[in-house]
Amino acid sequence: MNSVNFSSLFRKLDLNLFRVFAMVCRERNLTRAAEQLHISQSAVSHALARLREQLKDPLFVREAQGVTPTPLALRVLPAVLEGLALFERVAHHGDTFDPANDITRLMLSMNDEIEPLLLPGISQALRQHLPDVALSCVRVDRSTMKADLASGLLDCAIDVAHSADDELKHTPVTREDFVVASSSGTPIDMVAYLNGRHVTVSSRRQGRSIEDWELARLGHRRQVLARCQHYASAWSMVAASDLLLTIPRNLALSLNAAVPIHIHPMPVPLPPVELHLFWHRDRDRDLANSWLRELLIAQVTGTKNPLGE
Numbered sequence: 019m020n021s022v023n024f025s026s027l028f029r030k031l032d033l034n035l036f037r038v039f040a041m042v043c044r045e046r047n048l049t050r051a052a053e054q055l056h057i058s059q060s061a062v063s064h065a066l067a068r069l070r071e072q073l074k075d076p077l078f079v080r081e082a083q084g085v086t087p088t089p090l091a092l093r094v095l096p097a098v099l100e101g102l103a104l105f106e107r108v109a110h111h112g113d114t115f116d117p118a119n120d121i122t123r124l125m126l127s128m129n130d131e132i133e134p135l136l137l138p139g140i141s142q143a144l145r146q147h148l149p150d151v152a153l154s155c156v157r158v159d160r161s162t163m164k165a166d167l168a169s170g171l172l173d174c175a176i177d178v179a180h181s182a183d184d185e186l187k188h189t190p191v192t193r194e195d196f197v198v199a200s201s202s203g204t205p206i207d208m209v210a211y212l213n214g215r216h217v218t219v220s221s222r223r224q225g226r227s228i229e230d231w232e233l234a235r236l237g238h239r240r241q242v243l244a245r246c247q248h249y250a251s252a253w254s255m256v257a258a259s260d261l262l263l264t265i266p267r268n269l270a271l272s273l274n275a276a277v278p279i280h281i282h283p284m285p286v287p288l289p290p291v292e293l294h295l296f297w298h299r300d301r302d303r304d305l306a307n308s309w310l311r312e313l314l315i316a317q318v319t320g321t322k323n324p325l326g327e
Contacts (some may be wrong), residue, residue: 047084
C-alpha cells in the first residue's frame with residue numbers, strides 16, 4: 019500500500035479501533051493492551067481484524083513475547099496518535115489541564131542499572147498526584163528512542179548524556195562520580211588501579227566502556243579480564259575475586275547495602291557520568307508532557323545524595 023488517506027480513515031472507522039491500534043503498538047502485546055483498555059483480548063483481535071481489512075496490511079507480526087508492528091503500522095501510528103490527541107483536545111475544549119483527569123498512563127524509559135535508583139522515587143512522586151496512573155518503565159533503546167518519543171510510545175527517557183538528534187530535546191538531571199569497588203580494603207592509588215585486573219560493564223558485545231574511553235583520552239590503559247551486562251553481576255564477581263570494578267557512586271552504595279565490599283575513591287580523574295532527560299520537540303509544549311517533565315526533573319534533581327555531598 020503506497021499511501022494512506024488518514025482523513026478518510028478517521029471518517030470511515032470507529033475511533034475505538036484507533037485506540038486499540040495505538041495501545042497494541044505501545045504494549046507490543048495483545049493481552050497487555052486488552053488489560054490497559056479494560057476490554058477482552060478477543061475484542062482487541064476483532065478491532066485489529068477490521069483495521070487490517072481497511073488497510074490491507076497485517077499491521078502486526080507475532081513474536082515469542084508478543085507482536086511487532088509492520089512498517090506500515092509504524093508509518094500510520096504518528097497520524098493515528100495525532101488524530102487521537104486532536105479528538106481529546108476537542109472533547110475537552112475549554113477545560114483546564116488537570117493531570118488527575120488528563121493523564122491515565124505513562125511510559126518511561128531508562129537503563130535497568132539506574133531504574134532501581136530512580137524509579138521508586140519517581141513512582142512515589144507520581145502516586146501523590148496520580149494514584150491510579152498506569153506506569154510502565156522499559157529499557158532504553160537508542161536506535162528507536164526518537165521514533166518512540168515522537169509517536170508517543172514513550173513519554174520521556176532518562177539516559178546517559180549522548181549526542182542527540184535535533185528533534186530530541188534534553189536537559190541534565192543528575193551527575194554521578196565514579197568510585198572503585200574491590201574485595202580488599204587496601205587503598206587503591208593510580209598505579210594500583212592501572213596495574214590491577216578489572217571487570218567492566220557494557221550492554222555491547224565488544225568495544226570500550228565509558229571509563230575506558232576516558233582513560234584512553236588521558237593516555238592510560240587498564241587490563242580488563244571480564245565483561246558483563248549488569249553492575250550487580252560485576253559486583254558479585256568482585257566480591258569473590260581480586261577484580262576491580264569502576265562504578266557510579268550511588269550504584270555502588272546501593273549494591274553495597276546487599277553485598278558489602280570496599281568502596282574506594284577514583285584515583286584517576288575521570289569526568290562524572292551525566293544523566294539527561296529526553297523528550298521529543300513536538301511534545302515540548304504538550305501540557306501533559308510538560309507536567310511530567312517538571313515532576314521528573316524535580317524528583318531526580320531533588321534526591322538527596324546518600325553521602326550528604
